[in-house]
Amino acid sequence: xxxxxxxxxxxxxxxxxxxxxxxxxxxxxxxxxxxxxxxxxxxxxxxxxxxxxxxxxxxxxxxxxxxxxxxxxxxxxxxxxxxxxxxxxxxxxxxxxxxxxxxxxxxxxxxxxxxxxxxxxxxxxxxxxxxxxxxxxxxxxxxxxxxxxxxxxxxxxxxxxxxxxxxxxxxxxxxxxxxxxxxxxxxxxxxxxxxxxxxxxxxxxxxxxxxxxxxxxxxxxxxxxxxxxxxxxxxxxxxxxxxxxxxxxxxxxxxxxxxxxxxxxxxxxxxxxxxxxxxxxxxxxxxxxxxxxxxxxxxxxxxxxxxxxxxxxxxxxxxxxxxxxxxxxxxxxxxxxxxxxxxxxxxxxxxxxxxxxxxxxxxxxxxxxxxxxxxxxxxxxxxxxxxxxxxxxxxxxxxxxxxxxxxxxxxxxxxxxxxxxxxxxxxxxxxxxxxxxxxxxxxxxxxxxxxxxxxxxxx
Amino acid sequence: xxxxxxxxxxxxxxxxxxxxxxxxxxxxxxxxxxxxxxxxxxxxxxxxxxxxxxxxxxxxxxxxxxxxxxxxxxxxxxxxxxxxxxxxxxxxxxxxxxxxxxxxxxxxxxxxxxxxxxxxxxxxxxxxxxxxxxxxxxxxxxxxxxxxxxxxxxxxxxxxxxxxxxxxxxxxxxxxxxxxxxxxxxxxxxxxxxxxxxxxxxxxxxxxxxxxxxxxxxxxxxxxxxxxxxxxxxxxxxxxxxxxxxxxxxxxxxxxxxxxxxxxxxxxxxxxxxxxxxxxxxxxxxxxxxxxxxxxxxxxxxxxxxxxxxxxxxxxxxxxxxxxxxxxxxxxxxxxxxxxxxxxxxxxxxxxxxxxxxxxxxxxxxxxxxxxxxxxxxxxxxxxxxxxxxxxxxxxxxxxxxxxxxxxxxxxxxxxxxxxxxxxxxxxxxxxxxxxxxxxxxxxxxxxxxxxxxxxxxx
Numbered sequence: 001x002x003x004x005x006x007x008x009x010x011x012x013x014x015x016x017x018x019x020x021x022x023x024x025x026x027x028x029x030x031x032x033x034x035x036x037x038x039x040x041x042x043x044x045x046x047x048x049x050x051x052x053x054x055x056x057x058x059x060x061x062x063x064x065x066x067x068x069x070x071x072x073x074x075x076x077x078x079x080x081x082x083x084x085x086x087x088x089x090x091x092x093x094x095x096x097x098x099x100x101x102x103x104x105x106x107x108x109x110x111x112x113x114x115x116x117x118x119x120x121x122x123x124x125x126x127x128x129x130x131x132x133x134x135x136x137x138x139x140x141x142x143x144x145x146x147x148x149x150x151x152x153x154x155x156x157x158x159x160x161x162x163x164x165x166x167x168x169x170x171x172x173x174x175x176x177x178x179x180x181x182x183x184x185x186x187x188x189x190x191x192x193x194x195x196x197x198x199x200x201x202x203x204x205x206x207x208x209x210x211x212x213x214x215x216x217x218x219x220x221x222x223x224x225x226x227x228x229x230x231x232x233x234x235x236x237x238x239x240x241x242x243x244x245x246x247x248x249x250x251x252x253x254x255x256x257x258x259x260x261x262x263x264x265x266x267x268x269x270x271x272x273x274x275x276x277x278x279x280x281x282x283x284x285x286x287x288x289x290x291x292x293x294x295x296x297x298x299x300x301x302x303x304x305x306x307x308x309x310x311x312x313x314x315x316x317x318x319x320x321x322x323x324x325x326x327x328x329x330x331x332x333x334x335x336x337x338x339x340x341x342x343x344x345x346x347x348x349x350x351x352x353x354x355x356x357x358x359x360x361x362x363x364x365x366x367x368x369x370x371x372x373x374x375x376x377x378x379x380x381x382x383x384x385x386x387x388x389x390x391x392x393x394x395x396x397x398x399x400x401x402x403x404x405x406x407x408x409x410x411x412x413x414x415x416x417x418x419x420x421x422x423x424x425x426x427x428x429x430x431x432x433x434x435x436x437x438x439x440x441x442x443x444x445x446x447x448x449x450x451x452x453x454x455x456x457x458x459x
Numbered sequence: 460x461x462x463x464x465x466x467x468x469x470x471x472x473x474x475x476x477x478x479x480x481x482x483x484x485x486x487x488x489x490x491x492x493x494x495x496x497x498x499x500x501x502x503x504x505x506x507x508x509x510x511x512x513x514x515x516x517x518x519x520x521x522x523x524x525x526x527x528x529x530x531x532x533x534x535x536x537x538x539x540x541x542x543x544x545x546x547x548x549x550x551x552x553x554x555x556x557x558x559x560x561x562x563x564x565x566x567x568x569x570x571x572x573x574x575x576x577x578x579x580x581x582x583x584x585x586x587x588x589x590x591x592x593x594x595x596x597x598x599x600x601x602x603x604x605x606x607x608x609x610x611x612x613x614x615x616x617x618x619x620x621x622x623x624x625x626x627x628x629x630x631x632x633x634x635x636x637x638x639x640x641x642x643x644x645x646x647x648x649x650x651x652x653x654x655x656x657x658x659x660x661x662x663x664x665x666x667x668x669x670x671x672x673x674x675x676x677x678x679x680x681x682x683x684x685x686x687x688x689x690x691x692x693x694x695x696x697x698x699x700x701x702x703x704x705x706x707x708x709x710x711x712x713x714x715x716x717x718x719x720x721x722x723x724x725x726x727x728x729x730x731x732x733x734x735x736x737x738x739x740x741x742x743x744x745x746x747x748x749x750x751x752x753x754x755x756x757x758x759x760x761x762x763x764x765x766x767x768x769x770x771x772x773x774x775x776x777x778x779x780x781x782x783x784x785x786x787x788x789x790x791x792x793x794x795x796x797x798x799x800x801x802x803x804x805x806x807x808x809x810x811x812x813x814x815x816x817x818x819x820x821x822x823x824x825x826x827x828x829x830x831x832x833x834x835x836x837x838x839x840x841x842x843x844x845x846x847x848x849x850x851x852x853x854x855x856x857x858x859x860x861x862x863x864x865x866x867x868x869x870x871x872x873x874x875x876x877x878x879x880x881x882x883x884x885x886x887x888x889x890x891x892x893x894x895x896x897x898x899x900x901x902x903x904x905x906x907x908x909x910x911x912x913x914x915x916x917x918x
Contacts, residue, residue, distance in 0.1 A: 171885040179866035182881040188647035407638035426630040437896035
């Protein structure tokens with residue numbers, strides 16, 4: 001420990017148990033999170049390198065952590081390991097000439113958006129947590145969000161990065177150009193690798209011109225099938241810049257909290273935006289409205305007023321905290337091809353009844369990515385067990401429907417047991433080969449994405 | 460050989476030397492291409508698996524090949540190896556509901572575009588060779604094109620793939636969804652891997668709504684600096700859907716061939732398109748015109764007439780064959796950050812004078828990707844040697860300017876010696892580790908991207 005303190009500096013190494021405790025879990029509240037021996041609060045890539053070199057020489061696990069907003073336990077602490085916090089590395093440099101941002105991992109997504117906006121530019125990826133999640137975590141999980149249906153995910157905006165490898169070396173991958181095919185695409189390999197291959201110390205992000213003010217449409221439906229049919233009709237014929245879904249449980253939870261006048265009887269509510277130029281947006285919204293009516297929407301409303309629209313979006317963003325009022329949440333993040341969305345939503349309802357666990361469903365419906373929220377009474381141990389089974393059932397269902405166990409939150413520790421079913425044994429074995437090639441000691445975020453035991457036999 | 464014929468079927472194995480000779484080289488005309496023992500013309504992924512299993516069991520090199528339109532020698536034959544031709548695997552299935560295409564590797568880019576267009580959809584990536592290059596090669600090189608400045612590269616449109624590994628197993632990677640973060644992003648790792656990690660037998664491609672008819676602007680400049688300044692002014696303030704550059708040498712070569720009335724005295728010509736909705740396109744083109752005038756354009760002209768525009772684009776597409784009339788070409792594919800484009804173009808001119816080799820420059824200027832074309836007299840051995848030096852000089856210059864040795868053609872065999880300078884030793888070593896992990900025998904396209912000797916010591 002003295003060795004570590006000597007290298008990175010006393011002020012940056014936390015060994016006080018009370019402070020350490022704040023760094024043991026992300027927002028997934030992993031009950032199995034371990035206790036690290038120290039937290040290193042890096043202020044430079046040299047600190048990151050020093051911490052990883054120390055960890056490598058002692059074969060100690062290193063779990064990198066940004067803002068701690070992860071939802072899959074990807075940054076749960078590991079017993080005897082180091083938490084490497086990047087929260088204090090948050091420089092942002094915007095280059096308007098090349099429309100790029102060079103960003104340290106601790107910078108918040110919202111800070112990058114704001115810095116870009118000062119130059120009339122836009123960093124599109126918008127996880128619901130954008131106000132308090134950091135870019136390092138966004139890149140490490142390939143975070144999604146609401147605008148992805150039209151604008152893609154984090155990976156689509158990362159041109160290059162600096163990453164510290166398992167032996168402490170820092171390498172530069174990619175650059176500032178859209179086109180660069182010199183060697184394997186390692187930039188993309190590290191995106192979404194959840195800290196298992198290296199620690200990202202800088203990302204070069206692509207920016208685009210500011211988004212046009214959108215027009216927002218809200219539609220309610222008295223049947224789930226109508227709602228999912230309308231979603232498919234919209235996504236297969238138009239290009240909304242947002243297409244969000246809330247089910248009856250969620251609508252009521254949000255209404256309980258906000259009293260904003262949502263239709264409590266509705267089976268589902270869709271929030272759709274078009275950010276095309278005014279005339280085209282009007283056409284697009286009109287067509288979407290017609291499709292909603294064709295699928296028997298009970299109420300359709302649209303607005304170009306920014307404040308009115310923002311109130312609606314805030315309702316959507318409040319969905320998780322609103323549902324959380326009713327119990328402890330187990331968050332899912334399953335995705336399916338859009339023609340299977342109806343079957344997924346109906347199947348989740350069946351699982352909820354079978355396991356006797358309320359499941360609220362919110363979804364980035366336009367890209368098939370859903371967030372079923374299992375609502376568990378923290379004092380009911382038996383229900384917790386049923387919820388664990390339901391949690392697996394939902395993932396199994398998504399895989400059966402040709403989908404994925406995680407669209408944007410990452411596998412982390414909570415979904416790791418289901419990874420093999422999601423991608424198959426051969427693809428998992430390929431993952432293992434790459435993990436072994438890049439982190440032969442398995443010190444980088446062990447237990448996340450891959451089972452700790454996956455690497456024992458081969459060492 | 461009998462074993463191979465027995466497995467994949469006699470009709471699919473070519474051993475006739477005259478026919479084999481047609482498969483030894485791609486469009487790079489690699490003088491060092493070897494002579495394979497056979498060409499396997501696969502008609503299914505089972506054929507691909509059988510060929511690779513055969514190769515693996517005998518430790519024989521396998522070079523996959525699509526339409527043979529590669530420009531870096533990525534599919535040059537290897538002595539004693541097998542050429543695995545995918546030209547007969549060309550199924551295309553469009554799913555308009557999910558706006559995806561499931562495509563076999565031999566399907567031509569133009570065929571995918573046409574199949575998508577039947578459903579009002581668009582597959583954007585548009586290498587200049589789109590009429591005769593195949594999707595497998597596009598994915599294997601992460602091919603670019605003209606529209607990338609606004610619409611991104613091949614990688615941005617690949618959601619999933621089937622790939623046959625070095626041991627003959629076929630794995631499915633990714634799926635049909637934009638959001639999927641289950642495990643490492645192996646789909647993206649295989650994109651641009653130039654056949655060194657596996658052979659792609661199917662790709663799932665994302666399609667988007669049909670492009671609006673563009674407005675096209677042509678501007679000529681009497682100085683290179685003015686032209687590159689105008690490019691930077693346009694790309695840093697607008698979002699053209701195309702921004703192409705031709706230098707004086709190229710303009711004259713095209714004019715020699717077409718007699719279409721290009722301005723022979725111009726130092727450079729820009730071709731710019733906007734595909735925004737009519738009113739916005741008119742505004743955008745007007746602004747671009749104003750910027751061109753600000754940088755002293757000698758002539759600016761624009762049209763919304765499709766035929767007139769097509770004639771201009773054809774001129775751009777004919778640039779390489781036109782320059783080729785003047786000698787044998789050595790094609791470069793260097794890219795730089797846009798603020799360095801002027802320095803690159805001036806530096807290339809200096810290299811041309813220093814080495815006494817004509818170098819024509821065409822560029823996808825909007826994304827900083829240039830194609831300097833070294834024009835060599837095939838009967839002048841001394842000039843050929845000077846051209847080889849100039850070829851390296853241009854890549855060295857791009858790297859010095861913070862750019863890449865290859866933006867979209869791939870490293871192949873021709874640029875392999877320069878890869879280490881482009882990405883650095885540490886990144887190259889990471890590449891090697893992944894290559895070894897996935898192809899421990901180094902049978903997949905040995906000598907492409909990486910030096911054959913890179914893997915000898917470790918076996």
